[in-house]
Amino acid sequence: MSTERDRDPAGRARNARPRDALGRPLPYGAVGEERAPEGVVRPPDRALAEAQELLDAGRPFHAHEVLEDAWKSAPESERQLWRGLAQLAVGLTHAARGNSRGAATLLERGAGNIAPYAAEPPHGIGVAALRTWARGLASAAAAGRALDLRPPRLRA
Structure with a gap:
């Protein structure tokens, strides 16, 4: 081929x-x-549901693709949130692949991008819990500790 x-x-x-x-x-x-089909515009509820199913199935890379599509099609006011969610999925991907440095970097970056939405999270997204989860996993990865790779809950 x-x-x-x-x-x-x-x-x-x-x-x-x-x-x-x-x-x-x-x-x-x-x-x-x-x-996941690329370039698909999904309503936020559908994007979150599909991404959660992929995370729960141990497929964070594929969840990232769904969240990346949502980021690229989101209104400007939500783009940073969706970008951060995609970064969290990539961080979990790096953690699952054994790349602790990449995991820590992407999880911290994603946590920072979703943080501004904590006061009024759109679409029922559990921003505060996701940020806490991401920073905890990033800290464990950076310290070389065992990683809890259970997927996060995207909604509160």
């Missing part, structure tokens, strides 16, 4: 390689995990 970069109809690069549950690329021709 060709290793040339896959392109969409507009010529933008995309990666058609199959991926495992944690988003790691597999060899061409391997059977990978089903991926």
Whole structure:
């Protein structure tokens, strides 16, 4: 099979390689995990529900893709929140892959991005609990302690 970069109809690069549950690329021709469709505009409730299902199934990389779509299609006033949620999912992905440094960095960055929404969290998102969870996991990762990889609850 060709290793040339896959392109969409507009010529933008995309990666058609199959991926495992944690988003790691597999060899061409391997059977990978089903991926969330990219570029889908979902209502916030649906995006949160799909992302939570993926997190609960141990697929934080795929949850990140759903949250990234929500971030890119969100109104300007909510973009930082959705970006932060996507970063939390990527941080959990790094933790599950054993990349403690990447986990700590992304979890702290995500916690910082969702923090401004704590007083009035939109869509029932549990911002305060997510921030506490992320900072705790980031601290454990940075200190080299055992990580509790149970997925967070996106809604309060």
